[in-house]
Amino acid sequence: MKPLLITVSMLALAAALGSSIACANGGITAETNKLILLGATVAWFVVAPFWMLKPRP
Amino acid sequence: MIENVSNQTAGPVEEFERERVPDRATRGLGSFLGMFAGEHVAGTELLIGPLFVIHGVTAFDLLVGLLVGNLLAVLTWTYVTAPIAVRHRFTLYFQLEKIGGRSLVKIYNLANGVLWCAVAAAMIYVSATAVAVPLQVKMPALDDWLPPGPGLAVTVFLTGLLFTYVAARGYEALSRFANVAAPWMVVMFAVFGLAALPELGIHSLADFWTAANQSIWPGHAAPGRVQFTFWHVMFFSWFGNMAWHWGMGDLSVFRYAKKSSYGFASAAGMLFGHYMAWICAGLLYAVQVSRNGADTAITPGALASGVAGWAGIALVFIAGWTTANPILYRAGLAFQSLHSKWPRFRVTVAAGVVASMLGMFPGLCSKFLEMAALYGLALCPMGAIIFVDHYFMRPFKLRDFYAERAGLTSWWPPLAAWVLALVGCVAMNIGFGTQIFFLGLPGWIMAGVFYFFMSKAAQNHVIQEVQP
Numbered sequence: 001m002k003p004l005l006i007t008v009s010m011l012a013l014a015a016a017l018g019s020s021i022a023c024a025n026g027g028i029t030a031e032t033n034k035l036i037l038l039g040a041t042v043a044w045f046v047v048a049p050f051w052m053l054k055p056r057p
Numbered sequence: 058m059i060e061n062v063s064n065q066t067a068g069p070v071e072e073f074e075r076e077r078v079p080d081r082a083t084r085g086l087g088s089f090l091g092m093f094a095g096e097h098v099a100g101t102e103l104l105i106g107p108l109f110v111i112h113g114v115t116a117f118d119l120l121v122g123l124l125v126g127n128l129l130a131v132l133t134w135t136y137v138t139a140p141i142a143v144r145h146r147f148t149l150y151f152q153l154e155k156i157g158g159r160s161l162v163k164i165y166n167l168a169n170g171v172l173w174c175a176v177a178a179a180m181i182y183v184s185a186t187a188v189a190v191p192l193q194v195k196m197p198a199l200d201d202w203l204p205p206g207p208g209l210a211v212t213v214f215l216t217g218l219l220f221t222y223v224a225a226r227g228y229e230a231l232s233r234f235a236n237v238a239a240p241w242m243v244v245m246f247a248v249f250g251l252a253a254l255p256e257l258g259i260h261s262l263a264d265f266w267t268a269a270n271q272s273i274w275p276g277h278a279a280p281g282r283v284q285f286t287f288w289h290v291m292f293f294s295w296f297g298n299m300a301w302h303w304g305m306g307d308l309s310v311f312r313y314a315k316k317s318s319y320g321f322a323s324a325a326g327m328l329f330g331h332y333m334a335w336i337c338a339g340l341l342y343a344v345q346v347s348r349n350g351a352d353t354a355i356t357p358g359a360l361a362s363g364v365a366g367w368a369g370i371a372l373v374f375i376a377g378w379t380t381a382n383p384i385l386y387r388a389g390l391a392f393q394s395l396h397s398k399w400p401r402f403r404v405t406v407a408a409g410v411v412a413s414m415l416g417m418f419p420g421l422c423s424k425f426l427e428m429a430a431l432y433g434l435a436l437c438p439m440g441a442i443i444f445v446d447h448y449f450m451r452p453f454k455l456r457d458f459y460a461e462r463a464g465l466t467s468w469w470p471p472l473a474a475w476v477l478a479l480v481g482c483v484a485m486n487i488g489f490g491t492q493i494f495f496l497g498l499p500g501w502i503m504a505g506v507f508y509f510f511m512s513k514a515a516q517n518h519v520i521q522e523v524q525p
Contacts, residue, residue, distance in 0.1 A: 020251035034366030
């Protein structure tokens with residue numbers, strides 16, 4: 001399960017970076033980029049805590 | 058930047074506050090890389106990047122000055138701070154207590170607490186500018202010292218109260234959240250830079266250099282601002298975290314390092330947190346000015362929202378909060394240490410209320426570069442005292458950790474050296490017009506020299522009294 005969660009988190013960050021690069025190259029509009037960034041942000045904060053946080057002692 | 062409160066957020070379960078960190082508790086390089094990368098990406102980066110633009114840096118001065126200054130900071134952590142930390146494995150406070158007695162630590166904590174309130178105020182302001190975007194609160198102009206209306210004052214104060222309450226309850230939960238947010242924040246700062254490029258007409262590397270010189274960092278200081286040069290940028294980026302490397306604040310962090318070479322881990326924070334984030338924040342500001350030349354205000358929330366929408370607003374709010382929180386918590390602890398019967402919750406709330414009120418004044422944040430330099434300058438002499446005590450006492454037949462060895466709660470040479478060094482810096486500033494950005498190193502050297510000669514005189518005097 002953990003590798004899957006890590007993969008999804010990394011994909012979220014990659015999507016944020018990728019869409020911004022695409023935006024910089026004129027491939028997508030700034031508004032589309034903002035939507036993708038919001039989606040990536042939500043995905044990161046929903047998924048990352050499950051693999052980044054260790055159970056409290 | 059001075060957001061670095063790494064000794065708090067990275068703290069393991071066992072703190073070893075009054076003992077040497079045992080070998081079993083030391084940590085690998087990865088812990089330090091992650092910690093520095095995460096904790097040097099803070100809300101205040103969004104103030105610093107635009108402030109460089111306002112101070113009229115040129116593209117070359119910024120890009121090269123930042124690179125050199127940040128590399129010097131990494132070398133300072135590696136060759137000044139980390140070796141002493143690994144040798145003794147004590148916190149800064151315990152080491153100061155051994156050198157100057159408990160009263161010295163109390164005075165240091167008082168100074169630290171006051172400065173932390175000012176830094177937290179800037180972070181609260183940064184987060185409040187994110188809240189202000191959807192609420193459409195009127196924002197201040199660049200040189201406004203007072204809030205432009207009750208909307209901003211109330212927004213900042215309520216944001217500060219929220220941060221204060223969480224900090225007073227203990228920072229652990231938010232610290233865990235900060236750890237999760239750190240990688241996302243690093244990526245988001247890069248995203249800011251990328252998203253800003255098309256609006257600046259940059260589609261290739263050649264475009265970048267042209268735009269960098271003409272529209273991003275054109276090299277004209279705003280009226281009333283000091284004209285920055287390469288040296289300003291270099292020294293600011295070197296001394297921005299002076300309290301933590303030259304000032305030895307990160308003894309508390311590197312005492313957990315297996316080797317002193319782990320000081321190089323600070324490069325992760327300097328390259329991602331400072332070099333990249335300050336450049337990207339400058340790009341954001343350039344976008345704002347390119348849209349409306351009259352809009353020179355530094356409002357991080359609006360800057361981020363302009364290129365990254367809601368994700369940008371979230372970044373500004375979270376970056377400010379995750380760094381303000383441990384600072385407020387530590388400010389509370391610092392003030393509480395003055396009187397052990399004061400309840401930490403109430404002291405933290407008092408510190409937070411003060412920080413929230415300071416944050417209501419946008420003029421304080423528009424002078425953040427000066428404030429950061431003052432923070433480093435005020436605390437760095439303690440690092441010189443620790444450095445001299447470590448390297449020069451025994452070779453010159455003087456006693457290190459004198460207060461502990463003599464059983465004193467107060468030993469005057471460290472305190473006198475600290476005060477005299479600061480007086481010397483004020484004299485340089487008033488008498489020679491030396492700007493605050495350049496006073497850190499002279500202050501550090503003066504403190505070390507004063508401490509050495511005063512220790513020599515005082516220790517010889519005491520020994521002669523004991524053995525007439």
